[in-house]
Structures are given as structure tokens and as C-alpha cells.
Amino acid sequence: MGWKRKSDDAEGEDGFGGDGDGHKRRRKAAAPAAPETKEKREILPSTIKNKERRSAVHAKLKQQKKLEKRKKLKERDAAEKRALELGEEPAPKKIPRTIENTRELDETVCRPDDEELFAGNDCDEFSSILKRERAPKILLTTCRFNSTRGPAFISELLEVIPNSQYFRRGTYDLKKIVEYANHKEFTSVVVVHTNRREPDALLIIGLPDGPTAHFKLSKLVLRKDIKNHGNPTSHEPELVLTNFTTRLGHRVGRLIQSLFPQEPNFRGRRVVTFHNQRDFIFFRHHRYIFDSKESKRTDSKDKKMKNDEGEKVPQEKVIARLQECGPRFTLKLVSLQHGTFDTKGGEYEWVHKPEMDTSRRRFFL
Amino acid sequence: MQHDEVIWQVIRHNHCSYMAKITAGIFCRNEYNVTGICNRSSCPLANSRYATICDHDGVFYLYMKSIERAHMPNKLWERLKLPKNYEKALEIIDKHLMYWPKFLVHKTKQRLTKMTQMRIRMRKLALKTREKIMTTPRKEKKREARREEKAEKAAVLEKSIEKELLERLRKGVYGDIYNYPVKEYEKVLEMDSLQAANEDEEEEPEIEYVEGYDELEEELEDDIEDFGGLAINRVHATSDNGEDEDGDEDEDGDAEADRKRGRKESSLALRNVEKGDAVSKPKKRAKVLVEVERENADERQAAVH
Numbered sequence: 001m002g003w004k005r006k007s008d009d010a011e012g013e014d015g016f017g018g019d020g021d022g023h024k025r026r027r028k029a030a031a032p033a034a035p036e037t038k039e040k041r042e043i044l045p046s047t048i049k050n051k052e053r054r055s056a057v058h059a060k061l062k063q064q065k066k067l068e069k070r071k072k073l074k075e076r077d078a079a080e081k082r083a084l085e086l087g088e089e090p091a092p093k094k095i096p097r098t099i100e101n102t103r104e105l106d107e108t109v110c111r112p113d114d115e116e117l118f119a120g121n122d123c124d125e126f127s128s129i130l131k132r133e134r135a136p137k138i139l140l141t142t143c144r145f146n147s148t149r150g151p152a153f154i155s156e157l158l159e160v161i162p163n164s165q166y167f168r169r170g171t172y173d174l175k176k177i178v179e180y181a182n183h184k185e186f187t188s189v190v191v192v193h194t195n196r197r198e199p200d201a202l203l204i205i206g207l208p209d210g211p212t213a214h215f216k217l218s219k220l221v222l223r224k225d226i227k228n229h230g231n232p233t234s235h236e237p238e239l240v241l242t243n244f245t246t247r248l249g250h251r252v253g254r255l256i257q258s259l260f261p262q263e264p265n266f267r268g269r270r271v272v273t274f275h276n277q278r279d280f281i282f283f284r285h286h287r288y289i290f291d292s293k294e295s296k297r298t299d300s301k302d303k304k305m306k307n308d309e310g311e312k313v314p315q316e317k318v319i320a321r322l323q324e325c326g327p328r329f330t331l332k333l334v335s336l337q338h339g340t341f342d343t344k345g346g347e348y349e350w351v352h353k354p355e356m357d358t359s360r361r362r363f364f365l
Numbered sequence: 366m367q368h369d370e371v372i373w374q375v376i377r378h379n380h381c382s383y384m385a386k387i388t389a390g391i392f393c394r395n396e397y398n399v400t401g402i403c404n405r406s407s408c409p410l411a412n413s414r415y416a417t418i419c420d421h422d423g424v425f426y427l428y429m430k431s432i433e434r435a436h437m438p439n440k441l442w443e444r445l446k447l448p449k450n451y452e453k454a455l456e457i458i459d460k461h462l463m464y465w466p467k468f469l470v471h472k473t474k475q476r477l478t479k480m481t482q483m484r485i486r487m488r489k490l491a492l493k494t495r496e497k498i499m500t501t502p503r504k505e506k507k508r509e510a511r512r513e514e515k516a517e518k519a520a521v522l523e524k525s526i527e528k529e530l531l532e533r534l535r536k537g538v539y540g541d542i543y544n545y546p547v548k549e550y551e552k553v554l555e556m557d558s559l560q561a562a563n564e565d566e567e568e569e570p571e572i573e574y575v576e577g578y579d580e581l582e583e584e585l586e587d588d589i590e591d592f593g594g595l596a597i598n599r600v601h602a603t604s605d606n607g608e609d610e611d612g613d614e615d616e617d618g619d620a621e622a623d624r625k626r627g628r629k630e631s632s633l634a635l636r637n638v639e640k641g642d643a644v645s646k647p648k649k650r651a652k653v654l655v656e657v658e659r660e661n662a663d664e665r666q667a668a669v670h
Contacts, residue, residue: 143496173494216511240529243520266539271530277520280513284522288530290543318534320527330513354505360419 012280038174072286084338104362108246117250124208124251126258129187136242138260139186145277147194152222153255154192154328159232160285164190178340182208188259193218202331205341208257210348212341213255215281215331230287230325236261237285243276249365250279250351252333271322279333279363285326293317333365373411377403381410397428397442399472406468416462416469418447423484425477427458451481516594 047059048054083090095101110117121127129135138161142150158164172180173192181189186207194200202215223229239260244253258275273284295317338347356364376384384394395418397409409415413432416427425447434441445461447454448501453669454477462470533539 175494216509218510219517240526242525242529266542273526273529275520275522275523275525278512278516280516282517282520282522284526286526290528290530290534318531319528320534322523322526330517332509332513357505357508359401 031284039344049233050313056291094276099361102361104359106246107364110245110247110250117247121254121326123230124254125206126254129258130254130262132262134187136163136187136259137185138259139181139189140164141169141177141189141191143191143193145194146171147197147199147222149197150192150194150199152224153199153220153327156223157190157192159234160237160326161190162234162236162261173323174341178205178207190259203341204259207340209259209339211255212337212339212346213252214305214334214337216334218309218330218332220327220329223325226324226328228323230323232270232285232325234289235265235270236263236268237268237270237272238264238275240271240275242364245276246365249276250334251349252336252365272364276365279365281331281365283329284324284333285325286322286324286326288320288322290318290320293319369411369413374407375490376408376411383410397430398467399476407472408456414469416465416473418473418480420480420484423455425480427461429474431511432653439609451477454481463648 002064027309043057045054045058048057080090087240102191129136139156140154140161142154154166157168167177178189179303188207188210189203191203191205193203195201199217199220202217204213204215208210240259241253241256244250253274260272271286271288273286274281275282275285333350334352335348336350338349350364356362381393381403383393383398385392385394391403393403393408395409396419397415398407399409399415399417400407403412408429411418413430415430417428419428420426427445427447429443429445430441431443431645434443445457447457455474458470458473458477462473534543
């Protein structure tokens with residue numbers, strides 16, 4: 001039965017019978033010789049039990065696909081080139097399919113006109129800091145164990161986040177530390193956690209009873225390991241938070257925003273970026289400068305813009321140039337808890353579970 | 366009949382399941398062993414009279430084995446609950462193991478001491494918070510690492526940061542810090558886009574440009590502001606003809622009337638071309654005059670509004 005269906009499909013694809021009508025009987029009878037060759041071509045590798053033969057067939061199929069793809073690409077390029085030479089408009093470029101394009105529809109994506117969102121923002125824990133009523137004051141500490149790169153990382157974080165102080169951990173409980181910080185009017189506590197002598201996780205606790213976000217830290221690169229790094233100044237940095245789309249992402253974005261002062265000093269030209277891509281938050285710290293670049297465009301489009309004098313008009317473009325300074329790392333949200341740090345009795349807003357990873361197109365931030 | 370020697374010979378030289386030989390020494394894993402070392406005098410199997418301390422849920426029990434019950438393995442070990450008080454427990458041990466070999470008594474008391482200390486420490490630790498080690502399966506760690514790599518490639522970070530900064534510059538978030546003629550840059554952009562949209566019918570007005578082009582270039586920029594602004598206005602305007610736009614254009618000062626007229630013509634022409642109307646020179650001139658008249662009317666209208 002399967003074979004018959006396949007030959008039907010094959011004929012349907014190529015319109016093999018040559019006739020446009022859909023009578024099945026005709027199709028089956030139409031090409032007696034063809035289905036045999038079709039069957040040979042359409043054998044699925046998964047039906048072959050012999051591993052060597054199966055892998056050979058699979059390799060051949062892949063090679064064929066690769067060749068077809070390359071051919072298509074060449075044709076497309078040739079067509080575009082021809083169109084440009086002739087002076088016509090080339091065919092519009094097709095949009096490639098990316099994971100971001102095909103992301104699963106998430107109903108918690110923030111919409112720009114959401115009243116509930118604004119109301120929530122007004123009465124959430126960060127509103128007082130974000131409305132500039134309180135200035136952010138950060139307490140930085142580590143976990144109980146030593147680590148090789150920990151101290152260097154802490155010193156760099158102290159430079160990145162203005163108005164932050166480092167306290168040695170000792171053997172204090174986190175809950176006691178939170179109490180102490182509340183007493184001394186800090187606005188957040190940041191704990192750098194170490195595993196196997198490497199900084200491994202970041203715990204950001206908002207105060208007085210703000211949410212606790214637990215991030216997994218990876219790919220830490222310190223300033224001295226970056227080529228051509230710059231040295232940061234002490235001006236207040238600008239924040240760039242991109243791609244935090246869902247409600248959860250928005251909340252995390254606001255949490256990160258509450259660590260930094262809300263009056264950036266634009267003359268300092270320092271920018272701190274938290275870029276969310278597929279639930280990974282990439283942290284970068286740059287110094288930037290705007291340059292104007294003269295580019296003489298030589299496309300055929302320019303021909304219209306030429307004067308009768310025949311000069312080419314130089315176009316001035318502005319570009320931004322970045323120099324990286326400061327550490328570079330990526331964060332991934334593991335859990336977001338509603339109150340301050342309390343693993344036993346706390347109420348979790350979001351916890352990452354392995355079963356959430358089953359779909360490659362589903363992201364939560 | 367109990368032959369401890371025989372048992373010991375057999376156990377020690379052949380095989381004992383409880384024996385654990387490690388680099389530090391030979392140990393006995395039997396739960397009833399007092400010292401924990403595999404010895405002739407510490408082996409609970411090879412001694413018919415034996416005593417130990419065992420701990421169940423924080424309570425210590427004294428276990429005793431005597432030769433009279435050697436034939437009843439079921440009832441071999443006698444259990445006695447010890448009080449939590451250390452001194453009292455010591456006294457009880459003394460009382461029950463009164464005529465027993467000194468070795469056993471000594472070792473039992475040592476074991477009691479050690480276990481009491483351990484109990485105190487365990488209680489103290491339970492009050493403190495300890496970190497719990499959570500393990501992640503290797504597969505997940507690798508999967509996360511792979512996804513992170515791909516996400517980093519997909520997020521072309523430098524480009525996106527630069528784009529964001531340029532957006533902010535364009536919107537004017539930075540104010541006047543950069544002396545960067547943002548508006549002029551926009552004008553140039555719009556001029557490009559409009560010129561690109563135009564066809565070759567524009568040649569006539571362009572000829573007018575050529576004569577005064579060099580002079581007009583700077584003023585062009587000023588005026589293109591209106592021009593560009595007007596282009597935007599036109600998009601939004603629905604039923605207006607061009608009156609408002611003309612009015613705007615003329616507001617900038619009639620002192621430069623000549624130059625402006627030349628430019629107006631061209632801009633008008635461009636606009637007309639965009640609208641799709643046919644353009645001819647005499648008509649344009651007439652229109653200019655008409656504009657002037659209308660302008661006053663517009664201003665009056667504006668005042669009314």
C-alpha cells in the first residue's frame with residue numbers, strides 16, 4: 001500500500017501521467033514503466049536495514065540536495081547580475097527563513113498599546129528607581145568558595161555598574177545579607193556564584209522585597225583577554241536593552257534597568273548592552289563614537305543622480321564605531337522568584353524546566 | 366561450640382565480606398564493629414563477647430553480645446538505650462560492662478565520645494544553610510552550549526548595537542552634542558529617495574538647476590528642508606491641493622524671491638511629476654504668480670484658524 005501511495009504521489013508531483021484529470025485509475029495505469037524507476041529514486045533511507053547501504057544512500061541524497069541548492073544559488077546570482085546589467089530592477093530578494101522568523105507564537109508578547117502593561121509597570125518593584133525617586137545602589141558579593149577568575153570579574157563589574165560596592169562574603173547567609181542590605185538602603189544585591197573555580201551564576205536580588213532572578217553565566221571574557229580593548233571611564237553609561245519581547249522578558253529587562261542610573265551621561269559615550277537572542281542575554285560594554293564616512297556609490301542607481309556635469313555625488317553616511325571595553329558574558333535566566341531570596345518558601349514566577357527545551361522555536365524572554 | 370580462633374583464622378586468611386582494604390589500612394564494614402578496623406580483637410564475628418554503640422535517629426543504643434546466646438542468632442544482640450546526657454551514658458556503660466575486658470570498655474567509651482561530638486556537629490550544621498549541588502545531565506549542558514553559539518551568531522551584536530545608536534542619534538536623543546547635521550542628513554536621504562523614484566521626465570527642471578546650481582547648493586539645503594517637510598506633509602494631507610504646502614514654502618522670506626522662484630519651479634515641477642501631471646514652463650510661471658496671491662490668502666486663513 002505504501003508503495004502504491006508513493007508512486008501516486010510521485011506522479012502527482014511531476015504531473016507524470018501528462019493528463020490533468022485526477023482519476024486515480026488512469027494514473028495508475030498510465031505509466032507502467034515509470035513507477036519502477038521512480039521507486040528506485042524515492043527509496044527512503046530509513047527503510048533500508050543494512051547500515052552501510054543506508055548510509056551510502058543517505059550520503060548520496062545529501063550530495064544531490066547540496067548540488068541542487070548550489071545550482072539554484074548560481075541561477076539566482078546570474079539572474080540578478082543580468083538584471084543589473086540591463087538596468088532593470090532585479091527580482092526582490094527573498095526573505096530567508098530564520099528561527100526568529102519562525103518563532104512559535106507567544107501570547108505574552110508585549111504590545112505597544114497595552115494598558116495593563118503600563119499599569120503593571122507603575123506599581124511594580126522597580127518603578128521607584130526607574131522614575132528616579134531612588135538612586136540605584138548595588139551590593140556586590142560572591143559565594144563562599146574561592147574562584148580563580150572571580151575577583152577579576154568582580155572588579156570589572158564594579159567598574160561597569162556605577163555606584164556599586166563589594167563586600168566579602170564570609171559565611172553569612174544570603175537572607176542575612178539581604179537584611180543587612182535593606183538596612184543600609186541598597187537597591188539591589190548581586191551575587192556572583194562560583195562553580196569549579198569559575199564564575200558560574202549571577203543572582204540579582206531587588207530590594208526591599210524585589211524579585212530574585214537567577215541567571216546562568218557563561219562565556220566570560222575578561223577585559224585583558226579582549227584584543228584592542230578600551231578603558232571605561234566613570235561616566236554614567238547608556239543602556240541598550242534589545243529584544244525583550246514577552247512580559248517575562250519585559251520584567252527581566254526592567255530588573256536589569258534598575259541596576260543602572262537613569263540619567264546617562266551622553267558625553268561619556270559609554271554604552272552597556274544587554275541583547276536578548278533566543279533566551280540568551282548577551283552583555284557587552286563599549287565606548288562609541290560617531291563618524292561620517294564618505295562613500296562614493298557606483299551602482300547604476302547612481303546614474304540617475306549624476307549631474308549633467310557628469311560628477312558623482314559623494315554621499316556622506318554616519319556610522320558608529322565601537323571599542324569594546326569591559327567584560328563580555330552571556331546570561332540565561334534559570335528562575336525568577338517573586339520575593340527576596342528564599343528557595344524553600346518562595347513563590348516562583350518562572351522556573352526553567354528541561355521539558356521547556358523540547359521545541360526549537362519556543363522562547364520565553 | 367564457639368571457637369573464636371577458628372573463625373578468625375577462616376575469616377582473616379580466606380575471605381571476609383566485611384573487610385575493606387584501602388591504601389590507608391584494613392577496615393571492617395560490619396555495622397557492629399566498635400573501632401572500624403579489621404582486627405582480631407575488634408572483629409564482631411570472631412569475638413563471642415562484644416559490645417558496640419549504635420546510633421538510630423540521634424539516640425544511642427548499647428549493643429552487647431555474649432557467648433550464652435551464641436547459638437541463637439536471633440537473640441544474639443542485647444540492646445540498651447543510652448540517655449542523651451554524656452556523663453550518664455558513660456556511667457551506664459561502666460555499670461553494664463563492669464567485668465568485661467578493658468579493651469572493649471575503653472573502645473566503647475571512645476566510640477560514644479566520638480558519636481556525641483558528631484551529633485552536636487550535625488545539629489549545628491542543620492541550622493545553617495548549606496548549598497545543595499544540583500547536577501545537570503551532560504546532554505543538556507552540551508545542548509545549551511550549542512544553542513548559545515548559534516544564538517550569538519544570529520545576534521550580530523556589533524551591528525545591532527551600532528544600529529541602535531544610530532537610531533538614537535537620528536531621533537535626537539543626544540540633543541546637540543554631536544553638531545551633527547541630522548536634519549541635513551535626513552534631507553539628503555529624502556532627496557535621494559525622491560530622485561530615485563523620479564523618471565527621466567525630470568530633465569527639464571534639472572536644466573534650470575544647472576545654471577544656478579553652485580550658488581544654490583547651500584540655500585538648496587535650507588529649502589530642501591521645506592521641500593522634504595512638504596513631501597512628508599503631502600503624504601499626510603488628504604484633500605488639500607498644494608495650497609498649504611505652497612504657503613509653507615513661501616513663508617521663509619520673500620527677500621530671496623528670485624532664487625526661490627527658480628527653486629520653487631523645480632520643486633513644483635518635481636511635485637507635479639510625482640502627482641503625475643504634465644508640466645510645461647509657461648504654466649509653471651503662471652502658477653508662481655498665483656501662488657503669491659494665494660499665499661496671502663493662506664496666511665489670512667492661517668490667522669483665522
